[in-house]
Amino acid sequence: MEKNAAFSGNLNFLSLADVLQLLGSNGSTGLLRLKSPLLNDVGNIYLVRGNPVDASTGSQKGIAALYALFGWIGGEFEFCLEDVACENVIQKSRMEVILTALKMLDDGEIEAIGLPEESPEDVFLTDDRFASAPVIKGPLIDYWYIVDEENFEAGEKIVEQGKHGNWIWVILEGVVEIRKETTRGTLPILKIGSGSFVGSLSSIITGSNVRSATTVAVDGVQLGVLDSQRLANEFARLSPEFKDFLASLDRRLRQVTDKAVEAYEKSGQIQKFVSRQAPIIAQGSKVESGFVITQGEAFVVRETDSGALLLADLYRGDFFGDISFLDIGHEPGAAAIYGSKGLETRAPNLEVLKREFDELSPTFHNFIEHMAHCITATSAVAGGFTEKESEPL
Amino acid sequence: MLGFMAVYNVRNREIECKIVYYGPGRCGKTTNLEYIYRSFTKQVSGKMVSIDTDGDRTLFFDFLPMGIGKVMGCDVRLQLYTVPGQVKYSSTRKLVLKGADGVVFVADSMEIRREKNMVSLKDLHNNLKGYGISVFSIPLVMQYNKRDLEGQIPLMNIDQMRGDLNAQLKVPDFEASALTGRGVGAALKECLKLTLKSLQRELKWVE
Numbered sequence: 068m069e070k071n072a073a074f075s076g077n078l079n080f081l082s083l084a085d086v087l088q089l090l091g092s093n094g095s096t097g098l099l100r101l102k103s104p105l106l107n108d109v110g111n112i113y114l115v116r117g118n119p120v121d122a123s124t125g126s127q128k129g130i131a132a133l134y135a136l137f138g139w140i141g142g143e144f145e146f147c148l149e150d151v152a153c154e155n156v157i158q159k160s161r162m163e164v165i166l167t168a169l170k171m172l173d174d175g176e177i178e179a180i181g182l183p184e185e186s187p188e189d190v191f192l193t194d195d196r197f198a199s200a201p202v203i204k205g206p207l208i209d210y211w212y213i214v215d216e217e218n219f220e221a222g223e224k225i226v227e228q229g230k231h232g233n234w235i236w237v238i239l240e241g242v243v244e245i246r247k248e249t250t251r252g253t254l255p256i257l258k259i260g261s262g263s264f265v266g267s268l269s270s271i272i273t274g275s276n277v278r279s280a281t282t283v284a285v286d287g288v289q290l291g292v293l294d295s296q297r298l299a300n301e302f303a304r305l306s307p308e309f310k311d312f313l314a315s316l317d318r319r320l321r322q323v324t325d326k327a328v329e330a331y332e333k334s335g336q337i338q339k340f341v342s343r344q345a346p347i348i349a350q351g352s353k354v355e356s357g358f359v360i361t362q363g364e365a366f367v368v369r370e371t372d373s374g375a376l377l378l379a380d381l382y383r384g385d386f387f388g389d390i391s392f393l394d395i396g397h398e399p400g401a402a403a404i405y406g407s408k409g410l411e412t413r414a415p416n417l418e419v420l421k422r423e424f425d426e427l428s429p430t431f432h433n434f435i436e437h438m439a440h441c442i443t444a445t446s447a448v449a450g451g452f453t454e455k456e457s458e459p460l
Numbered sequence: 461m462l463g464f465m466a467v468y469n470v471r472n473r474e475i476e477c478k479i480v481y482y483g484p485g486r487c488g489k490t491t492n493l494e495y496i497y498r499s500f501t502k503q504v505s506g507k508m509v510s511i512d513t514d515g516d517r518t519l520f521f522d523f524l525p526m527g528i529g530k531v532m533g534c535d536v537r538l539q540l541y542t543v544p545g546q547v548k549y550s551s552t553r554k555l556v557l558k559g560a561d562g563v564v565f566v567a568d569s570m571e572i573r574r575e576k577n578m579v580s581l582k583d584l585h586n587n588l589k590g591y592g593i594s595v596f597s598i599p600l601v602m603q604y605n606k607r608d609l610e611g612q613i614p615l616m617n618i619d620q621m622r623g624d625l626n627a628q629l630k631v632p633d634f635e636a637s638a639l640t641g642r643g644v645g646a647a648l649k650e651c652l653k654l655t656l657k658s659l660q661r662e663l664k665w666v667e
Contacts, residue, residue: 163520166552170551173550210578211575429579
């Protein structure tokens, strides 16, 4: 970089649009020089009182050159204060140039060079991932599927484990606690807040309408009753593969919940998972594909300091691996997969599944993300008992 | 830093705030800005930038609000933007939303646009979240536009729109007709008021 540069940096951090806005509102006059390591080329933009007056890169000049430079996503920039004597070739205002260029970039009229990899969205909203009862907040509520509203007072039961019912609610206000009845008494598993759902998809997927847990209003709670007929209709229109995927997700949530109950009932003294074989997917490894079991069994195992904890058994029709569009907080990042003898799998078409996931109604989409959050949080609860209570005195 | 985004321009002793008009395609965002540009000529500085984007137009201009006095000895300059509705214009949306100080959400009162409004509000939420801004904390006002079509086309009633869009947010809301200008100035004024309040809170100018 030049020694007399007044301002320099990386385009990955501050894009050309940002740099031009900054120099623009500062009313700067001088030369803005861009360097792209990928193109092994430089670009020059001349500014007078904050407005671009001319530019050049390679054989391009003027506005065409300036637009092309917006495609340099990576690279470096430096701005030197100097007198600019060139003609006013670019007549457009700064913001007009910026907005036009970005539009061209999005329309594919400007080639984007050196795109950074997209970082995955942080979807987890609990206060503390490993607290025994984190509050999970859902996304912004979609009011489209709500047919009625109901109010519950603090301490009031909304559903009771073992009773029948298939209504699904979305929490509009307040916090709800999900509890399991165990041989050691009541176990609070999760707290969920506005945007989260009460009830499970099981009634839609399998037709079962026995409640698997108790939910209680922690404070004054307002719930929106979801139009279950509409959800059922939407489910019915899904592809068989996507239905299988949802059923597998629902089974996994039930399994990790059962593991949490088991760990609690046995005060963490549960049998640790031991395998003589190497895992199919090691915890923390990078896998970029998904699998569907066609024969045999697979085990989801979390390696912790106090040993390997079995989180779920997977059977024929279950999915595992890296399901790129949904993070359930298990393999490959935070759990390993071991296979039984004779395990056979096939590859699901993740692209088609992702497309279907993206096209779901906001409510259905939110519900599935909510299930994924519950799997993550419940696994942390199960792991929490094992770690806390199995420590030697 | 995340909450406070306005740019303090030392040279001109100005505070630049960005107010963004957001909403589903053809809801009347551009009509809002065009009305402001036409009717408040004394306060508009520079010409309006209009970029044709698929199914929509993206507008931008500078606006110097009158009658709000100086804030800590500085003039306040507003940059008013609309956001292109289409998903593919992510670079433009990012530029516009990054550092937004206030948002006017323009909802379409037409019954057939009910779902489009809700999807767009969810988009706003997700997009802001991407920049570390919560839709619950950013200065936001809601405008129920196209009320002038009452009696001509099936419109949603205000209570229904409030229930759909504003039950959780509980922000100031306005019935409007961007075409005739009804509710346009009021929504902008309220958004500006909230934005300045939020700036003062961020900077602890007032306790």
